Amino acid sequence: MNNEIILRLVNISKAFDGTKALDNINLYIRRNEFVTLLGPSGCGKTTTLRIIGGFEEADEGDLLFEGQRINDLPAYKRKVNTVFQRYALFPHMNVFENIAFGLKIKKMDKRVIEEKVNNMLRLVNLEGFSKRSVDSLSGGQQQRVAIARALVNEPEVLLLDEPLGALDLKLRKEMQLELKKIQKSLGITFIYVTHDQEEALTMSDTIVVMNNGRIQQIGTPQDIYNEPKNAFVADFIGESNIIDGTMNEDYKVTFLGRQFDCVDKGFMPNEPVDVVVRPEDIKVRPQSEGMLVGKVISVTFKGVHYEMKIEGLNGAGYVLTVHSTLMAEEGSVVGLSIDPFDIHIMKKGLKA
């Protein structure tokens, strides 16, 4: 990744029938970056992608490609290509013709086209499929054709709209790694839309979390996971315990009826805050060693870990979600402890 900015969205807004879909989006994307737009359905991530692709027009704001305003450039003149949700392969063409579509429009030499298409088929592991009809392919194979069809045009930016949404879990995981590999080896900028936070964390250099047409947070996967900026991000990126608390002074916070050490500062004295603690960061200990005491009200086996709901006995009726590889008996009373750096303090009122 270098630092050259290839694409910039400046104050982009868009409404559909009076409902705001995008509200003042500002975002820049660097060359060779893998950027993921992440959010629940209806958050505006697909609309953002479609504006970049040229399939929707922004009501306000500028879209800059390598510094040039391209708002009015039609889709077919933009140096971006898209991998569509459900692929949108041309059903009446075979695999070869699908991939060659863009090259034929550029009136390339027949032999060059053949070579490029074959290279692409090799890249996506579909050698020998060129004469097959699109309908005869499995979902995963169709997905690869769609990626090859877009990549063969050597776009500056590749847009991917939930490309793995229709695949089963195992295939999806394989394709995630493969896409990441392709992106690295070709050095193309990827803008990836998904609602799957795990997918976003796995693949991205940068994640843009969106909700209700607004950007909630931009950061690396580590930033987003470890330092969520507000309750929405904390909740959307993995499960979280979000607890009301009070910041007493720098590095001291009170919640669940007890004062904890933390690593945050810069709040007003006694400012009310949201405290975020990841379920896996709460450690279950013998009752006497805990900072908090709680009663286990339910235990669910989740494969890698147990999910426990623990009711705080010294707090005002809070139920905490705790993930642990060790199981505590239902109904037993346990101690809980939290390390200072696992306590994340967020300003109140940033709930989206």
Place this chain on the structure above:
Amino acid sequence: MRFLRRSYVFLVFLFLYAPIIILIVYSFNASKSRGHWTGFTLQWYRELFKDRQIMNSLYNTIAIALLASLIATIVGTAASIGIFNMKRVKREIMLNINYIPVLNPDIVTGISLMLLFSSIKLPLGFTSLLLAHVTFNIPYVVLSVMPKLKQMNKHLYEAALDLGATPFYAFKKVILPEIMPGVITGFLLALTLSFDDFVISFFTTGNGVSNLSITVESLARRGISPKLNALSTIMFVSVLLLLIIVNIRTSKDENERRPKNEKSYQGNVFVSPSSHDI
């Protein structure tokens, strides 16, 4: 029980097709009178093809049918794409407006077209007849193309643009091949309807231009000549062939579509074109 069931079906079909069978049989009857069978002959067919008036109207019928279907197919396909891309409410309204002429009695359509033509001072003749046929064919084309558009992945067009296709190129290379089965079905349907229309043609032609059904009607007033039996047989067989082609195409289409679980209303396009027979 089984015997009863079968004979019931047989009776129904006998009732439906007996008139046509009789017509076909008599077209090969050597005797001029309808009462009795005096032997097999192709004489009426031979005379039919020598009849200048009938051949002339056959030419008109074919010319009108082909031209009208072609124009209606082009206009109807373009209209379908336009309607398809409207917003939901507008689209439903347009589709219903499109459907009204299909349900409208032919006589009303015929008379109103005649009034329209005479009020804009268009002389009744080949042109007015052609325009009338184009008019009543368009809704059927729209009804056959629309399901194909609905069935199409809505991102196909965008995918083509994305790969650098101009809107026209995308239409030619991606949209048109996708909806082609519907377009051809629409064309064949239009051809069938145009071929056997009498009522609307009767009101919208003039100047000595007449198509087969009009000619047959005027000849039949002077008594049924066996020539007409021969002519009707040919018309019946031609329309039958066209309908069979259309239906095979449609059912093949339905089979292809079934796994995709898409609903369509292509089925009820067939408001039995032979219902307004001569």
